[in-house]
Amino acid sequence: MHTTRPSSPRSEDPLWFTGSEQTHRVAQAIAQYGPIARTTLSRLLDLSQGAVSRITSDLLYARVVEEMDRPDDAAHAGKLPETFVDRSRSSQRGRPQTALRLRAGQRSFVGINIHGTDVSVIATDALCRPISPCITAALPSTDPREIAARIGDLVRDTAGRLEPRPVSAGICLGGHVQGHRNVTYAPFLHWDRPLDFASLLEAECGLPCSVFNDLDSLLQYEAWFGDGVGIARFAVLTIGVGVGYSLLDQGRPVDYPDKSYGLAGHILVDPEGPRCYMGHAGCSQCLTTDSLAGEYSSLIGRASTFEEFAAAAQSGNAQARQLVNKLCFRLGVLTATIANLAMVSTILICGESSYLARMNTESIRSGINWFRHSQSSAVNFDIVDFSWELWAKNAAARAIIRYIG
Ligand SMILES: [Zn+2]
Structure with a gap:
């Protein structure tokens, strides 16, 4: 268990907003495919236009998304699922609609990747775009407490003065992770017993932390923000x-x-x-x-x-x-x-x-x-071009995905 400090966060995952499952699906689609028109959202998610209109009003009011003009401009159109045929774009040519996108700059996140004997840390906005330089530093040892303390220092260096203040951190490493908190096996670190790494990190970083497998994090980053x-x-x-x-x-x-x-x-x-x-x-x-x-x-x-x-x-x-x-x-x-x-x-x-x-x-x-x-x-x-910055971003992507819900 993490020690209790005045600034110690609760262990529950923070959420950007609370809403129905459909509301979360709409926000996810806007994050992945935005900027996107309401008519496209309704076809993509098989929701009535009325339902999309109500849900997007809620998301606009909660300042999760914002409207922008010229959605038909190819440079602004988001990528859509490969099997989806967007009839609304061709049938309504000449009637420009507004499109919705995430208010990405309203929130910030920290991504941390442990690789070999080093760790890389970066801060991103809600579309996983970097808003700080990526810092890479050596781990002090393979001891979980010493690693967590080192990461705490790096998170303060990276995100200590960021506005808005980061809402959460994602950490990815090569190994097996249960429930986004417990590392049960991490051969590179010689960890082979269950360890509540998330609690150790939360005590050091002063942020809600979730832990993930690194390859799965790369997959999810690519599926939400990258080539996938x-x-x-x-x-x-x-x-x-x-x-x-x-x-x-x-x-x-x-x-x-x-x-x-x-x-x-x-x-x-x-x-x-x-x-x-x-x-x-x-x-x-x-x-x-x-x-x-x-x-x-x-x-x-x-x-x-x-x-x-x-x-x-x-x-x-x-x-x-x-x-x-x-x-x-x-x-x-x-x-x-x-x-x-x-x-x-x-x-x-x-x-x-x-x-x-x-x-x-x-x-x-x-x-x-x-x-x-x-x-x-x-x-x-x-x-995919390799960099430790990408792997740190992959970890931030997991924190963002959990935050959007
Ligand atoms: Zn072999």
Whole structure:
């Protein structure tokens, strides 16, 4: 339990407004798809125009949303679900309507990502746009209390003087989290017993705090504010020190008790690939930075680091480029496997070393095609630019989503 301080917040999650389930659905849709006209909202959510009108009046009165002009201007139109045909836009051409958008600057949030031996902290508005620089600092140790104290200092540095004052903080890390508060397993921090991390953080930060898995947070950020807006089901695949995978369906990460245990870590991608520490030949571990360093060392005949390999590839070194081509093909094979089994049409590729995938998207496409039926639809893949700022924003997105309700 957190210690009681005069400024200590209550543990319950704060909400922007209280209203019916429909009111929350409308606010969510305005956050994701706004600026959006009322007629589009009514078709999208299958609500009568009268109901949308009443609900949006309430949201306007509560200062959650605001009206803006020129919604038909393409530059201002929000992205809509891929399967949704918005007849109202074409049938009412020439009759401009006002559109609604979130009053994003009315609230601020803090996003915190623990990665490896560091932590990154950022403040955002209610549309998850940064309103502070992202600060990254080393963790003092793996002790939860020391980590919480360090995060408390960083939150004060980041958001101490912000106006409006942050309403809550989201924290994401690699591990298993229950009830947005208890971390039950976090291998990078060597935590393997249930720990009420949210309460420790609340005592140090003076803000309501919620804790989330980092991959699920990336999925939800993308679904609300990023490249996944409007896509009903998509997967995210990360490459870097390890291989990560998570799946989102109908706006929510698919829940599965074993998902923190590296489900995509040892899937066959190349029968001629290097052996992993478990003895598999060519499993998806060959996409990791350590494995790439080993394979590059064998190619050039001396010990090399991942950084040396990446720099050689970027400067056009032939052997390094050859390994990048293999990496991209293998990434394509794993992408096809995920698309085939999870039945997704879009996969986002992210992670510390995903920038290498940009060097040969043609090989990714070849790897995908090798394991897809010639008549099947194309698999879309997007390479998401990696930064620790993005991962801190992912954590803020979770706090925002809970706040909108
Ligand atoms: Zn393996």
